[in-house]
Amino acid sequence: MKNFKKKKGFTFVEIIISIAIVAILIAVAIPAYKAIKTSAERTAHNANVDQISSVALLYFTDFPKEDKVTSDELFSQGYLKSKVTVPSSIPAGTGNTAKIYTVTRDDQGVITVSPDKVEAKKKSETGTGN
Structure with a gap:
């Protein structure tokens, strides 16, 4: 008969x-990560729109x-x-599958x-608010 001593290690x-x-933990972290990433992308997009609008004003001048x-085109010509x-x-604009920004100017000069x-999602839309 063998004498069993305590073996070190983890049980199944x-x-x-x-x-x-x-x-x-992973199941909880993934949705939070996706929400943060989407929020950051929306903020970056809105900043891009402001920057491109300003640069386009120079271009159209x-x-x-x-x-x-x-x-x-703004990048290739040195405006960006x-x-x-x-x-x-x-979501891309209509007919915009290349995921690039398009800037237009109407007859009154509106860019x-x-x-x-895009608007940031409100807390009530994400299910974390009241």
Whole structure:
């Protein structure tokens, strides 16, 4: 008969419980991460729209006969320091599958950026508010 001494290590039940705890933590963290990422993308998009609108005003001053320009063209001509694309969580404007910003100027000189600014979700929409 062998003399069984205490063996050091984890039992199968302890390992399963540890895995379950980690799985629960991950299940809670992923939706929070997605919400934070979406919020950051919306903020970046709104800042992009403001920047592109300002830069387009300079562009249309330099090229008064033009009435449409894209963010890629503004970058290639030096009006933007870096290439700007629409974040993935922002719906693209109509016919805009390349995820670039399009700027138009109407007859009255009003500049419109597409896709336009988006509003941040209210707390009640995310289910965390009242």
